[in-house]
Amino acid sequence: MMSVSLDGFFEGPNHEIDWHLVDEELHRFFNDQLRDMGAFLDGRVTYELMAEFWPTADQDPAASAPIVEFSQIWREMPKIVYSRTLKRADWNSTIVREVVPQEVLELKAQPGGDLAIGGAKLAAEFMRHDLIDEYWLYVHPVVLGQGTPLFQAPEMRLNLRLTETRAFRNGVVLLRYQRPAID
Numbered sequence: 001m002m003s004v005s006l007d008g009f010f011e012g013p014n015h016e017i018d019w020h021l022v023d024e025e026l027h028r029f030f031n032d033q034l035r036d037m038g039a040f041l042d043g044r045v046t047y048e049l050m051a052e053f054w055p056t057a058d059q060d061p062a063a064s065a066p067i068v069e070f071s072q073i074w075r076e077m078p079k080i081v082y083s084r085t086l087k088r089a090d091w092n093s094t095i096v097r098e099v100v101p102q103e104v105l106e107l108k109a110q111p112g113g114d115l116a117i118g119g120a121k122l123a124a125e126f127m128r129h130d131l132i133d134e135y136w137l138y139v140h141p142v143v144l145g146q147g148t149p150l151f152q153a154p155e156m157r158l159n160l161r162l163t164e165t166r167a168f169r170n171g172v173v174l175l176r177y178q179r180p181a182i183d
Contacts, residue, residue: 043119
């Protein structure tokens with residue numbers, strides 16, 4: 001589940017994400033999807049970015065209802081942070097040093113909801129190990145021209161099946177893809 005510019009970047013050239021068009025409608029949709037997840041799996045950079053804002057976002061009197069709700073979702077959700085360098089992670093988080101495919105498969109087999117991956121580098125590692133079942137791409141009507149590409153596993157070829165599209169009033173389009181079933 002990632003936001004991406006029309007030209008395929010998940011962040012700008014200076015790591016900026018201020019171009020994300022997350023209005024109240026889209027944020028409510030995000031919350032509806034994320035509240036039922038089994039866990040958030042994040043790389044270190046994504047985790048640190050989230051941990052800077054979401055633990056206390058609901059304490060801001062000016063925070064919108066979707067922000068207040070997601071702050072609570074984020075704090076309570078189990079999080080697995082993949083990092084070789086992070087020393088400590090709070091808010092229901094566990095640090096894992098390496099992506100071990102068998103461990104991820106065991107995690108996926110547990111009851112409790114889907115797993116949401118955060119971070120393009122982590123997603124590329126999961127792609128290399130064929131561990132991603134669905135791609136939820138939120139395409140924002142912005143052309144950045146340069147930045148960090150969303151898909152960072154160029155040696156991979158993925159044939160996917162479109163299962164859902166949804167246009168939001170702000171111009172963002174959800175493209176939901178699944179891997180085709182293997183016979």
